[in-house]
Amino acid sequence: MRHTSLLTAGIGLAAGIGLAAVALGPIPAFAQTAPAAQQPAAQPAAQPAKEPAKDQLMAKVNGDPIYASEVLEEVQNLPEQYRGMPTDRLLPLMVNQIITNKLLLSEGTKQKLGDSEEVKKRVERYRERAIQQVLLQQVVAQSVNDAALKDLYKKYVAENPPKEEVSARHILVNSEAEGTAIIAQLKGGADFAALAKQKSKDPAAQNGGDLGFFGREDMVKEFADAAFAMKTGEVSPKPVKTQFGFHVIKVEDRRTANPVSFDEAKDDLQSQLTQQAVSQYIESLRSGAKIERFDADGKPLPDTHKKP
Numbered sequence: 001m002r003h004t005s006l007l008t009a010g011i012g013l014a015a016g017i018g019l020a021a022v023a024l025g026p027i028p029a030f031a032q033t034a035p036a037a038q039q040p041a042a043q044p045a046a047q048p049a050k051e052p053a054k055d056q057l058m059a060k061v062n063g064d065p066i067y068a069s070e071v072l073e074e075v076q077n078l079p080e081q082y083r084g085m086p087t088d089r090l091l092p093l094m095v096n097q098i099i100t101n102k103l104l105l106s107e108g109t110k111q112k113l114g115d116s117e118e119v120k121k122r123v124e125r126y127r128e129r130a131i132q133q134v135l136l137q138q139v140v141a142q143s144v145n146d147a148a149l150k151d152l153y154k155k156y157v158a159e160n161p162p163k164e165e166v167s168a169r170h171i172l173v174n175s176e177a178e179g180t181a182i183i184a185q186l187k188g189g190a191d192f193a194a195l196a197k198q199k200s201k202d203p204a205a206q207n208g209g210d211l212g213f214f215g216r217e218d219m220v221k222e223f224a225d226a227a228f229a230m231k232t233g234e235v236s237p238k239p240v241k242t243q244f245g246f247h248v249i250k251v252e253d254r255r256t257a258n259p260v261s262f263d264e265a266k267d268d269l270q271s272q273l274t275q276q277a278v279s280q281y282i283e284s285l286r287s288g289a290k291i292e293r294f295d296a297d298g299k300p301l302p303d304t305h306k307k308p
Helices: 068-076 087-110 117-143 147-161 175-189 192-199 203-207 221-229 262-287
Strands: 057-061 064-067 163-173 210-214 241-242 247-256
Touching: 057 068, 057 087, 057 221, 064 068, 064 087, 068 087, 117 262, 147 262, 163 175, 163 192, 163 203, 163 221, 175 192, 175 247, 203 210, 210 247, 221 241, 221 247
Parallel strands: none
Antiparallel strands: 057 064, 163 210, 163 247, 241 247
């Protein structure tokens, strides 16, 4: 019965602007905790490990140094669930991974794989993707700023003025006679929430028929018209018929809902502006290009993307 409505279109930036050129290998599993009998009787409280200075030497591979700055940079490229691991456990894993990577790079260089066609093709693909993504980053940086976000928010507020909302409970049954009998029970002092749990066929029955706050547009017309015409604490004098059945409604509260604040809407607004900036820029490139498409037989296809 409730219609889903979105305040703003929350759309993430297409294809992820960041690019990791070389994926790290899998993170090794942690060692299992030793049985209690093998552990000392008492251990001092563990102190959080400090992040090393960026110029701290962490390891050497055939004389090639690995500094903390390199390790910390690789940590930032990890998925979020790994970045939250304790420093004293994560850094040794990353150092070991970098050692492995350097050994593989050294051996591949010795075999002159950098001159192979396969490596050259992959490097070119990475280069092309990096160019595309940096270009889109620049487009977004030029279009998405505080001034643009505030302008979009003003437009949103103008299009979404404060609106009246109602909080209500309801009991949904199959027939008018059932609804009328329930109304009679309520007039006799029966508890609305208890009756909703016993008799309503709506999923909200488990919550005593509670629908929370809603606007007119969130409900089917017949239900909304009845609920918004009632006073707080009032029960509908007769069952309200909708496409779902017959409703006994009780209005619990009323309020005026204001639009969400700028800070609350900022992430959605930023996503919307980003999507808009990228789409408009790509459209401008398409409109200025000669684009030809061909079917499986090599015959030209009409460019359905271009506007008439």
